[in-house]
Amino acid sequence: MKQFFASTIHKSLTVIALVLASFTAGFAQTTVKGVVTDARTHEAMAYVSVAFAGTSQGMSTDGQGHYSLTTNATDRKQIQVSFVGYRTVLRDIEVGKDQTINIALTEERNNLAEVLIKSGKKKKYTNKNNPAVELIRQVIAHKAQNQVENYNYAEYKQYEKMAFSLSNLSDKFRQRRVFKNYQFLFREQQDSTAIGGKTLLPLYMEEKLSSNYFRKAPYVKKQIIEANKQVKYDENFVDNQGLAAYFNRMYQDINIYDNNVSLLSNQLLSPIANNSPDFYKFFITDTLKDQSPKLIELSFTPRNTNNMLFEGKIYITMDGNYAVQGAFLTVNKNINLNFVRQMEASLSFEKNNDGRYHLSQSNLRIDFGLNKNKGGGIFGERLVTINDFVINTPRPKETYDGPAQVFVSNAEKKDDLYWTASRPVKLDSASAMVYKNIDSLQTIPSFRRTMDIATLVLAGYKNFGPFEVGPINTFYSFNPVEGFRGRLGGRTTTSLSTRYYFETYGAYGAKDQRFKYFLSSTYSLNNKSIYSFPQNYIRASFQHDTKIPGQELQFVQESNFFLSFKRGDNDIWLYNDIFRFDYVHEYLNHFSYAVGFKKWNQSPAGALLFQNLMPNGELNNVGLIHTTELSLQLRYAPHEKFYQGKLYRTPIPDKYPIFTLNYTQGIKGFFGGDYSYSNLVGNISKRFYLSQLGYTDITTEGGYLFGKVPFPLLDIHHANQTYALQLQSYNLMNFQEFVSDHYASIFIDHNFNGYIFNRVPLLKKLKLREVVSFKSLWGGVRDENNPAYDHSLLRFPNAGGGTYSLGSTPYMEGSVGIGNIFKLIRVDLVKRFTYLDHPGAPEWGVRTLVKFDF
Structure with missing residues (x-):
C-alpha cells in the first residue's frame, strides 16, 4: 500500500511538473531586435519588412534601420527579412530569449529580359483574359x-x-x-x-x-x-x-x-x-x-x-x-x-x-x-x-x-x-x-595642373590666377574682309575679386590692316561671381570690331576658327563702334530683367554699301549710321537649369517654357542718334515630351518695329552659311537675305529617340535616332521702310545674293536627319522650299551638329 501511494504521488508530481513547465513555456517571451544594412554600402536600410516567418506578424525598420519583434508564441523559430530589389533572408531564432540579430541584405540581380512560362504547349502572350x-x-x-x-x-x-x-x-x-x-x-x-x-x-x-x-x-x-x-x-x-x-x-x-x-x-x-x-x-x-x-x-x-x-x-x-x-x-x-x-x-x-x-x-x-x-x-x-x-x-x-x-x-x-x-x-x-x-x-599641385589643362581644352582658357587668357579658338580665324585675323584676350577671375571683373581682347586683320579691340568692366552688386546664379550686376563696355549683319550667336563667338568655313559669298560685313551700359538683375524664381543703354555707330565693310537715291537720281554713299537706344528685356524661365561655362550658360533642357520680351527704343538727337523708333520682340520656347514618340522643341517668335528706319535697323533674320547645323537659325538662308519690320516665326525640331529605327533589325543595334525639323518665317516691310517707295532710305544691298522683304509666301525649310551617330553626331539633310529664285539660294544642304545626349 505504501508503495502504491508513493508511486501515485510521484506520477502526480511528474504531471504537475510537466503542466507547470508547459504553462511557463507558454508565457516565455521571445524578443528579436537588430539593424538591417546594405551588404555593399553598409548603410542602414529604412522600411525593410521584418516578420516572423510564416506569419503576418511583422514590422518595417525605422529610418536608422532598427527593428524589434516580440512574441509569446512557441512556434516562431525564424524571422524573414525582405525588401524590393534585395534577396530575402531567413534567420533562425531561439524561442523564449532576448536576442540581437543584425542583417546585411544583398542586392538581387535579376535579368528580366525574358520571362519563361512552361506548359504543355507554349502560348502566345496576350492581354486578353490575362x-x-x-x-x-x-x-x-x-x-x-x-x-x-x-x-x-x-x-x-x-x-x-x-x-x-x-x-x-x-x-x-x-x-x-x-x-x-x-x-x-x-x-x-x-x-x-x-x-x-x-x-x-x-x-x-x-x-x-x-x-x-x-x-x-x-x-x-x-x-x-x-x-x-x-x-x-x-x-x-x-x-x-x-x-x-x-x-x-x-x-x-x-x-x-x-x-x-x-x-x-x-x-x-x-x-x-x-x-x-x-x-x-x-x-x-x-x-x-x-x-x-x-x-x-x-x-x-x-x-x-x-x-x-x-x-x-x-x-x-x-x-x-x-x-x-x-x-x-x-x-x-x-x-x-x-x-x-x-x-x-x-x-x-x-x-x-x-x-x-x-x-x-x-x-x-x-x-x-x-x-x-x-x-x-x-x-x-x-x-x-x-x-x-x-x-x-x-x-x-x-x-x-x-x-x-x-x-x-x-x-x-x-x-x-x-x-x-x-x-x-x-x-x-x-x-x-x-x-x-x-x-x-585640390591642394595637390599635380591635380591643379590637371584641372588647368582640362579647362584649357574644354573651355578654352588658360588660368594664371587672377587673370585667364582665352578663348583659344578665337586666336586665329579668317574671313573675306579681314583675311587672316589674329586675336588675343582674357579676363579676370574671382582670385582677383568677386565684385570687379574686367575683360579685354585685341585683334588685327591682315587684309584690311585694321586693329579691333574690346574693353569691359563689371561690378557685381550681390558680392557673388557674375557667373553664378542669380546674377545682379552693372557692366560698361566698348567694342570696336567687325560683325556680320543680323548675326547674334548665342553659344559661340563669330571669330571662332571653326566658323571661318562658310558656303557661298560671305563678304557683307560691318565695322562697329558700340558703347553699352547694362544692368542685369535675376531672381531665385528665374524671373530676370535687363536694362540697357547702347550707342552704336556702324559703317559698311566688304561688299556692303550704304547708299540712298538723291532727288537728282544719283546714288549717295552714306559712310556711317548713328543710333542711340534704350532697351528693356523681361525673361521668365520657371525651374530653369543650366551649367555656367566660361563663355555662356549651357541650358539643361526640361519641359518648362521660357518667355522673353524685348523692347528697344531708338532716340533721335540723344547722344547723336539719327533715328527714332520702337522695336518689340516676344519669344516663347518649350520642350514637349511625347513619351515613346520622343520629344519636340518648339520656338515661336514675333516682332514689330514702329517708326521709319534704314535697313540695317530692321529685323535682319538669323541666317547660317556655315556647314554646322544651327537649331535657332535658318540653315539655307544667306546672310542678310531677308529683313522685316514685322514678322512671326516658328521652329519645330522633333527627336523620335529611335522609335522607328528600333523596329528595323539592321538598324536597332546601332542605336541611331531619327529627327525631323521644320522652320517657317512670315513677315514683310511696310512701305514707309521700303526703299522702293521711299528713295531717301538706304537701298537694299545687291551683294551676296541681295536683300529682300518677305512677300505673301513665307520662307520655309525643313530637314530629316540621323542623330546619335557614334553617340555624338547628328547629320541633317536640309531642304529649302521657298524663294529658290534668289541668287545663290541653295535648295539642298547637309549640315552636321555635335551634341552630347543620353
Missing part, C-alpha cells in the same frame, strides 16, 4: 487615390544624397603612378558584382535635408531646404551650382504613378502608365502571403527591348487599394540610352494612417561607361528617404507663399555634428570622408 494584365488595370484605375496629390494637404521631412564616383576601376588602374598621391581617395573595395564594380573613387557628393509642404487648392508644392552640403571644386575650374543642377536634372524624383518617368533628360513609360499594357508584358511571379497586407509580385518586361521602357518588378497590395508597396526598376541592355551600362531603381512605400501609401524611400543607381562591358566609368547614386509624413493638416498661409524652393539662411553652414545627428541614414566611411578628401585633393 490575370496579370487585369491586375495592372486595377492599379491604373486606383492611381489617383494613391498619389500624394489626392490629399488636400501633406507634409514630410526629406533627406537626399547624391554621389558620383569613378567606377569599375581595376587594381592596375589604381596602382598607376599618376595616382600615387591620391590613394586616400579610393573607396574600400566592395562586392565585385555590385553595380559600379569592385573599386570606386568618390568625386562628388551632395546632401540635403528639407521640409516639404503640399497644398491641393490652390496648388502649391514647396520645399524648404534646412541643410545643404556639397563637394565644391575651385570655381575657376568648375561651376559647382551648375554641376549640382545638372546632376539633379539627370537624377530626378521617380514617381511611378506618373505616365512617364524622367530619367537622364529622357522620359521612360511607367509600368503603370495608362497605356502600359500596350508596351509591356506582365506576369504574376509570386504571392507574398506572409506580408500584411498580402502582396502580389508582378514582373514586367518590354515588348520591344530597344524602346524607352523599364523592366523589373512591382509589388501590389491586395487590401483594396491596389497600391504599389514596392518596386524594382531596371532597363534592358538593348535600350537606346547612351553610355548606360546598368541602371537600378528601388522604391519603397509606407502605409499612412488612412490606409493608403506614400513613397518612403527611393534609390536610383546608374553606372555609365563608353564601353558597355568593361573599362572604367562613372557611377552615380541618388538616395531619397521620407519620414514624418503628415496628411490633411493645413499650415498657415505664409507657409505656402513664396518660391517653390527656399534655402534657410544658414543651410550651408551646418556643422558635422548637426549632420551626424540629423541624417536618417548613416554614411559609410568613404562617403563620410569625401568632403574632406576633395578639399585635400
Whole structure:
C-alpha cells in the first residue's frame, strides 16, 4: 500500500511538473531586435519588412534601420527579412530569449529580359483574359487615390544624397603612378558584382535635408531646404551650382504613378502608365502571403527591348487599394540610352494612417561607361528617404507663399555634428570622408595642373590666377574682309575679386590692316561671381570690331576658327563702334530683367554699301549710321537649369517654357542718334515630351518695329552659311537675305529617340535616332521702310545674293536627319522650299551638329 501511494504521488508530481513547465513555456517571451544594412554600402536600410516567418506578424525598420519583434508564441523559430530589389533572408531564432540579430541584405540581380512560362504547349502572350494584365488595370484605375496629390494637404521631412564616383576601376588602374598621391581617395573595395564594380573613387557628393509642404487648392508644392552640403571644386575650374543642377536634372524624383518617368533628360513609360499594357508584358511571379497586407509580385518586361521602357518588378497590395508597396526598376541592355551600362531603381512605400501609401524611400543607381562591358566609368547614386509624413493638416498661409524652393539662411553652414545627428541614414566611411578628401585633393599641385589643362581644352582658357587668357579658338580665324585675323584676350577671375571683373581682347586683320579691340568692366552688386546664379550686376563696355549683319550667336563667338568655313559669298560685313551700359538683375524664381543703354555707330565693310537715291537720281554713299537706344528685356524661365561655362550658360533642357520680351527704343538727337523708333520682340520656347514618340522643341517668335528706319535697323533674320547645323537659325538662308519690320516665326525640331529605327533589325543595334525639323518665317516691310517707295532710305544691298522683304509666301525649310551617330553626331539633310529664285539660294544642304545626349 505504501508503495502504491508513493508511486501515485510521484506520477502526480511528474504531471504537475510537466503542466507547470508547459504553462511557463507558454508565457516565455521571445524578443528579436537588430539593424538591417546594405551588404555593399553598409548603410542602414529604412522600411525593410521584418516578420516572423510564416506569419503576418511583422514590422518595417525605422529610418536608422532598427527593428524589434516580440512574441509569446512557441512556434516562431525564424524571422524573414525582405525588401524590393534585395534577396530575402531567413534567420533562425531561439524561442523564449532576448536576442540581437543584425542583417546585411544583398542586392538581387535579376535579368528580366525574358520571362519563361512552361506548359504543355507554349502560348502566345496576350492581354486578353490575362490575370496579370487585369491586375495592372486595377492599379491604373486606383492611381489617383494613391498619389500624394489626392490629399488636400501633406507634409514630410526629406533627406537626399547624391554621389558620383569613378567606377569599375581595376587594381592596375589604381596602382598607376599618376595616382600615387591620391590613394586616400579610393573607396574600400566592395562586392565585385555590385553595380559600379569592385573599386570606386568618390568625386562628388551632395546632401540635403528639407521640409516639404503640399497644398491641393490652390496648388502649391514647396520645399524648404534646412541643410545643404556639397563637394565644391575651385570655381575657376568648375561651376559647382551648375554641376549640382545638372546632376539633379539627370537624377530626378521617380514617381511611378506618373505616365512617364524622367530619367537622364529622357522620359521612360511607367509600368503603370495608362497605356502600359500596350508596351509591356506582365506576369504574376509570386504571392507574398506572409506580408500584411498580402502582396502580389508582378514582373514586367518590354515588348520591344530597344524602346524607352523599364523592366523589373512591382509589388501590389491586395487590401483594396491596389497600391504599389514596392518596386524594382531596371532597363534592358538593348535600350537606346547612351553610355548606360546598368541602371537600378528601388522604391519603397509606407502605409499612412488612412490606409493608403506614400513613397518612403527611393534609390536610383546608374553606372555609365563608353564601353558597355568593361573599362572604367562613372557611377552615380541618388538616395531619397521620407519620414514624418503628415496628411490633411493645413499650415498657415505664409507657409505656402513664396518660391517653390527656399534655402534657410544658414543651410550651408551646418556643422558635422548637426549632420551626424540629423541624417536618417548613416554614411559609410568613404562617403563620410569625401568632403574632406576633395578639399585635400585640390591642394595637390599635380591635380591643379590637371584641372588647368582640362579647362584649357574644354573651355578654352588658360588660368594664371587672377587673370585667364582665352578663348583659344578665337586666336586665329579668317574671313573675306579681314583675311587672316589674329586675336588675343582674357579676363579676370574671382582670385582677383568677386565684385570687379574686367575683360579685354585685341585683334588685327591682315587684309584690311585694321586693329579691333574690346574693353569691359563689371561690378557685381550681390558680392557673388557674375557667373553664378542669380546674377545682379552693372557692366560698361566698348567694342570696336567687325560683325556680320543680323548675326547674334548665342553659344559661340563669330571669330571662332571653326566658323571661318562658310558656303557661298560671305563678304557683307560691318565695322562697329558700340558703347553699352547694362544692368542685369535675376531672381531665385528665374524671373530676370535687363536694362540697357547702347550707342552704336556702324559703317559698311566688304561688299556692303550704304547708299540712298538723291532727288537728282544719283546714288549717295552714306559712310556711317548713328543710333542711340534704350532697351528693356523681361525673361521668365520657371525651374530653369543650366551649367555656367566660361563663355555662356549651357541650358539643361526640361519641359518648362521660357518667355522673353524685348523692347528697344531708338532716340533721335540723344547722344547723336539719327533715328527714332520702337522695336518689340516676344519669344516663347518649350520642350514637349511625347513619351515613346520622343520629344519636340518648339520656338515661336514675333516682332514689330514702329517708326521709319534704314535697313540695317530692321529685323535682319538669323541666317547660317556655315556647314554646322544651327537649331535657332535658318540653315539655307544667306546672310542678310531677308529683313522685316514685322514678322512671326516658328521652329519645330522633333527627336523620335529611335522609335522607328528600333523596329528595323539592321538598324536597332546601332542605336541611331531619327529627327525631323521644320522652320517657317512670315513677315514683310511696310512701305514707309521700303526703299522702293521711299528713295531717301538706304537701298537694299545687291551683294551676296541681295536683300529682300518677305512677300505673301513665307520662307520655309525643313530637314530629316540621323542623330546619335557614334553617340555624338547628328547629320541633317536640309531642304529649302521657298524663294529658290534668289541668287545663290541653295535648295539642298547637309549640315552636321555635335551634341552630347543620353
